Amino acid sequence: MKEKIKMTNPIVELNGDEMTRIIWKMIKEMLIEPFVELKAEYYDLGLKNRDITDDQVTIDAANAIKKYKVGVKCATITPNAQRMEEYKLKKMWKSPNGTIRAILDGTVFRTPIIVKGIRPLVGNWVKPITIARHAYGDIYKDVEYRVEKSAKAELVITYENGEVVRQTVHDFKGPGVLMGMHNLDASIESFARACFNYALNQKHDLWFATKDTISKTYDHTFKDIFNHIYENEYKDKFNEAGIEYFYTLIDDAVARVIRSEGGMIWACKNYDGDVMSDMVATAFGSLAMMTSVLVSPDGNYEYEAAHGTVTRHYYKYLKGEETSTNPIATIFAWTGALRKRGELDENKSLIKFAEKLEVASLKPIENGIMTKDLAMISNLPNKKAVNTKEFLNEIKNNLEKII
Template sequence: MAEKIKMNIPLVEMDGDEMTRILWKLIKEILLQPYIDLKTEYYDLGLKNRDETEDRVTVDAANAIKKYKVGVKCATITPNAQRVEEYNLKSMWKSPNGTIRAILDGTVFRTPIIVNCIKPLVKTWKKPITVARHAYGDVYKDVEYRIQKPAKAELVFTFEDGSEARQTIHEFETPGVVAAMHNLDDSIKSFARACFNYALDLKQDLWFATKDTISKTYDHRFKDIFQEIYDSEYREKFQDAGIEYFYTLIDDAVARVVRSEGGMIWACKNYDGDVMSDMVATAFGSLAMMTSVLVSPDGCYEYEAAHGTVTRHYYRYIKGEETSTNSMATLFAWTGALRKRGELDGIKGLTEFADKMEKAAIQTIEEGTMTKDLALLCDLPDKKVVNTEQFLMEIKKRFEDQ
């Protein structure tokens, strides 16, 4: 067997939860470690360890990405009340992705993995659609309160000079809830520049959408910052590249995207991007076929799958039942991180390995061997449905045949 590819600088490896944690281990054992002398700095972001460390491990992992520049993350559970009870948690910990995004102040770019034998549900789509998701603030950093008796909710601003400003949110006569969100001009500017640069790199049009007609201060600030930066820094570059930037309302954007042929970058605020990337992934085929990379202003990259922890399959797995879980997005998180590590460190073997592994994975599906979720969507006449581990073995076979 050929000598393993050497790494000089580690990847930041963040393990996760449930079925994706099983996939994580299998991918390393079957598709990575036989060919690469894998060098990682490991952080266990499984829910149990996050609880034991009071979520310090998530912060440590994000800071490690700042140090080493490249990380790869497994899907993790963001606990709700049911999960708090199920795992006997000390607290309802925040989204690890939200924590990491806030620390890195980056932008998430999510793009579907395209295979020829799976046609998008939206018939007009011919090219991948990349959803660019702002990675700071909004509901992921909100402050919430449950109001159980009559009360007046107010926004109170206390300035450095001691002066105050107040704004009434609502006068509650009956129980209800209130949430306060914030964002930062600097983070919005980083988001805008990341989107403009990514569009220039891909030579694709950039669409940006919020709801400034309703949110006349919060969303309007996003719109204004994008326009100011475009006019002062990117208008000529976009014209030279033959691409376009425009703003539209989020509901209009949905209609435009559905009627389009794809091939654009669609920039969204944090929560909008979360929802719309799932819509785009599903319409292209499967949430397990969506890549995701967080890019920070100072050149840090964090790769992950865009889907969750595949809870339903995990419960079947722990009962000893067979699963047919699609590992494509998790595999592409690894290959994306390894490719970037190779690019940054000048290790051609790593970048070539990533390219070959992705080619083998796509070839496996296009030749008719796939997991159950894709078989339901694939238009090939002869399909072979395999289980979770068999799918990885089929990729391995094609990788070694290249």
């Protein structure tokens, strides 16, 4: 075995929940620690620890990413009522991803991992589609209220000079629910510039879509800010690069994407990006085959898998049953973080290791050895579905050969 690769500065490691937490440990022990002298500032974002710390651990982890510039995150649970009962929580904590996005003020770019033998479910998609997801506000920072009886709900704005503006939201004649959400011009501007810069870097067309015909103030603000920045800062650059920016309604964008060959960056508001990235990932093969990176305007990066904690497999695992959980996106979260750490520290050995681990991870799939989710959709002959540990062993064997 060669001497382990040394790291100059740490990455921020954010552990998570359920099956992805199990796989996280396996990836570190099998694929990273035997080859890299890992430096990591560790934060446990498992739901129990978030509850114990009143979610302060999430805030601390986000601030650590601001300090060290690079983080890697395991999938985490955003609790609902059922989870609150299951974990005996003090309260229904907010999405940790939403909290981190708000602190870093970044944009999430999610791109499917293309591999031979996995044909997209949309037959005309031949190029990857990147979803650019706004990472602040909307329902992820909402305020909700349960109305129990007849009531008048108002939106009240109180300015610093004492001026008060009121708008009636709804006159409730009985029980119902109410939600308030917000966004910031500054955050939308950061989102727009991140998308334009990423499109120029990738030389890909940029699409942006909202529902401004219905939301004539909220969504229209997004549209106007994007258009203003494009016309004044990026139009000439896009023309020189031979790429296009255009705005359309979200429902039209969905129809256009399905008919396209792919190859574009599709910018979406926060919730739209959450949903559409899952749709794109599934159509390209699997939620476990999609990379995700949060990029902040001041150069901070947080890498994670685009999927959740794989709860169903975790319950099987607890019963001692075999699982075939796909670890690829989680591996690519690690490789993305290690590569970026290497780039920032000018550590070529770390960059090369990340590249080799990615090649080693996809090789078994190309050879017909894969987890069950991929075996069900692969068009390769003589394919073989294996369990999670067997698949990770295949990757490790390939990695050892490459190194």
